[in-house]
Amino acid sequence: MHSEQQLADWREKAFRFESEIEKAIVGQPRAIRLMTIAVFSRGHVLLEGNVGVGKTTLLRAVSRAVGGEYERIEGTIDLMPADLIYYTYLDENGRPRVDPGPVLKHGERLSTFFFNEINRARPQVHSLLLRIMAERSVTAFNRESRFPYLQVFADRNRVEKEETFELPAAARDRFLLEIAMDYPSDDDILDQLTFDPRFHDVDTLLGAVGEAVLPFRELDAIAAAIQTSIEASPTLRAYTRNLWRASHEPERFGISVADADMSELIQAGASPRGMSYLIRAARVHAWLKGRNRVIPEDVQGVFYPAMAHRVFLKPAYEYRRDELVPGLVDKILHSIAAP
Numbered sequence: 001m002h003s004e005q006q007l008a009d010w011r012e013k014a015f016r017f018e019s020e021i022e023k024a025i026v027g028q029p030r031a032i033r034l035m036t037i038a039v040f041s042r043g044h045v046l047l048e049g050n051v052g053v054g055k056t057t058l059l060r061a062v063s064r065a066v067g068g069e070y071e072r073i074e075g076t077i078d079l080m081p082a083d084l085i086y087y088t089y090l091d092e093n094g095r096p097r098v099d100p101g102p103v104l105k106h107g108e109r110l111s112t113f114f115f116n117e118i119n120r121a122r123p124q125v126h127s128l129l130l131r132i133m134a135e136r137s138v139t140a141f142n143r144e145s146r147f148p149y150l151q152v153f154a155d156r157n158r159v160e161k162e163e164t165f166e167l168p169a170a171a172r173d174r175f176l177l178e179i180a181m182d183y184p185s186d187d188d189i190l191d192q193l194t195f196d197p198r199f200h201d202v203d204t205l206l207g208a209v210g211e212a213v214l215p216f217r218e219l220d221a222i223a224a225a226i227q228t229s230i231e232a233s234p235t236l237r238a239y240t241r242n243l244w245r246a247s248h249e250p251e252r253f254g255i256s257v258a259d260a261d262m263s264e265l266i267q268a269g270a271s272p273r274g275m276s277y278l279i280r281a282a283r284v285h286a287w288l289k290g291r292n293r294v295i296p297e298d299v300q301g302v303f304y305p306a307m308a309h310r311v312f313l314k315p316a317y318e319y320r321r322d323e324l325v326p327g328l329v330d331k332i333l334h335s336i337a338a339p
């Protein structure tokens with residue numbers, strides 16, 4: 001059992017984790033805070049952002065500060081599920097050899113796995129990845145390998161939509177948060193990224209990030225302690241239920257979005273898993289703010305990244321998802337009165 005003092009000590013570690021990451025990543029405080037929330041919720045993450053906004057650099061910084069091993073794989077149309085598990089080659093004597101692939105090669109120490117452009121990989125690859133995410137294990141070469149500390153980060157290429165296999169709704173639902181990384185707008189930050197040579201050599205940049213400031217083997221236990229010690233009052237529960245209902249039947253709550261027939265828009269709102277993830281993240285948000293109970297501000301602080309990727313639209317509207325969902329999620333949040 002963790003005491004209040006231990007939770008407070010860990011909160012200091014979480015702040016130290018953020019400040020180490022800020023030594024490499026500039027202009028992304030919200031993405032960094034959400035990363036911290038994901039790490040302490042032990043949830044997998046979708047990353048949203050254009051190319052070259054620092055996603056890989058952020059993940060390598062996170063991995064360095066968490067400890068354990070980092071691995072990255074590129075989604076391509078010809079990637080097969082087996083490519084995650086092993087690869088074959090001819091050795092110097094011309095004999096065929098089999099070596100462990102990216103998922104297996106670090107064994108239990110694999111803590112950060114980045115699947116870049118996941119929507120370029122085929123559905124068979126997605127299903128293997130989802131199984132690894134859910135079970136944190138894989139059976140290969142007649143034995144089970146376990147990855148108890150694994151956290152998966154996946155990015156979807158949004159620029160070139162053709163030739164891609166979009167993650168189905170049920171797959172997106174398994175990700176705790178979708179974290180957006182936008183282009184920085186601040187002039188100073190833009191200047192730094194453009195002119196300061198520190199940002200041109202990633203390996204040196206990452207060298208500044210302190211290593212293993214969050215002992216990765218202890219994260220599950222502290223994450224569980226946060227969930228059991230941060231309370232949720234009956235009024236907060238009622239507020240969350242209303243948000244949930246509004247995600248299923250927005251028209252019942254007077255919510256409408258431009259050019260959409262509200263009775264035909266929603267296939268399904270958030271799932272029970274989705275709501276439990278929302279509250280898991282809200283509890284960590286509260287803990288980082290030094291509270292021992294969740295308040296509406298905590299739910300609101302994680303609502304968009306926890307909900308936007310798991311509102312399921314009817315097929316006739318799905319192609320307008322990027323245009324409709326932000327407004328819808330925003331209106332749900334603003335239409336439901338907070339206690």
Ligand SMILES: Nc1ncnc2c1ncn2[C@@H]1O[C@H](COP(=O)(O)OP(=O)(O)OP(=O)(O)O)[C@@H](O)[C@H]1O
Pocket residue numbers: 024025026027028050051052053054055056057058116193199200201202205
């Ligand atoms: N906010 C930022 N802070 C620090 N470095 C950044 C930032 N944004 C971009 N960079 C720099 O830009 C370069 C590209 O970053 P990175 O490879 O992480 O981008 P990416 O989003 O993963 O791109 P891709 O999708 O093409 O892989 C790196 O040299 C990185 O240091």
